[in-house]
Structures are given as C-alpha cells and as structure tokens.
Amino acid sequence: MPVAVTVSGRERALLRAVAAGRCQFRGGCEPVLLVDGLACADWSVARRLVECGLVEIPDPRVPLAPAALTPAGRARLTSA
Known part of the structure; x- marks a missing residue:
C-alpha cells in the first residue's frame, strides 16, 4: 500500500516550478537543482x-538535465 506524502507549501511551489519546465539538475556526486x-x-x-x-x-x-516530475509527483500536484 502506498504511503501518503505530506507536501508543504514550499515543496508544492517547487513541484509547480518543475512542472512548468523551469528547473534543471546540475550533475555530480550531489546533484544541484537549478530554478530559473x-x-x-x-x-x-x-x-x-x-x-x-x-x-x-x-x-x-x-552535466545539466531538465528536472521532471514522476507520475506520483504529477498526481500529488493535481491533488494539492
């Protein structure tokens, strides 16, 4: 059974930015999320x-790749 994930307002805003195509990941041992x-x-x-x-x-x-929502991320964003 899937576990429900509680998403804060800040996390929801970041999910919206990823969904809008405004985010990228800079690669490396600890990837960095870039927004705009x-x-x-x-x-x-x-x-x-x-x-x-x-x-x-x-x-x-x-080195640099677009960030993308998972199906669970899309579902969570639409249910928020």
Whole structure:
C-alpha cells in the first residue's frame, strides 16, 4: 500500500516550478537543482522531493538535465 506524502507549501511551489519546465539538475556526486538558472536555496526540499519519489532521480553523469516530475509527483500536484 502506498504511503501518503505530506507536501508543504514550499515543496508544492517547487513541484509547480518543475512542472512548468523551469528547473534543471546540475550533475555530480550531489546533484544541484537549478530554478530559473539559479541554485535552489533550499536544497533539503529538492532532496526530499526526489527521495519521496515526486521528482525523477537525476543522472549524476549528465552535466545539466531538465528536472521532471514522476507520475506520483504529477498526481500529488493535481491533488494539492
């Protein structure tokens, strides 16, 4: 049975930015989420969205790749 994920207002805003195509991941051992070309100041929110399965896991070998919602992330955004 899937576990319900509670999403804060800040996390919801970041999900909306990913859905709008405004976010990218800069690759590396610790990927960095960029919003409108700038590093996301709240790295813990970005990490939590990936760990909760709401944002696709970035490939650390790719220098710069678009961030994408998972099906669960899209569903969570539309139900919020």
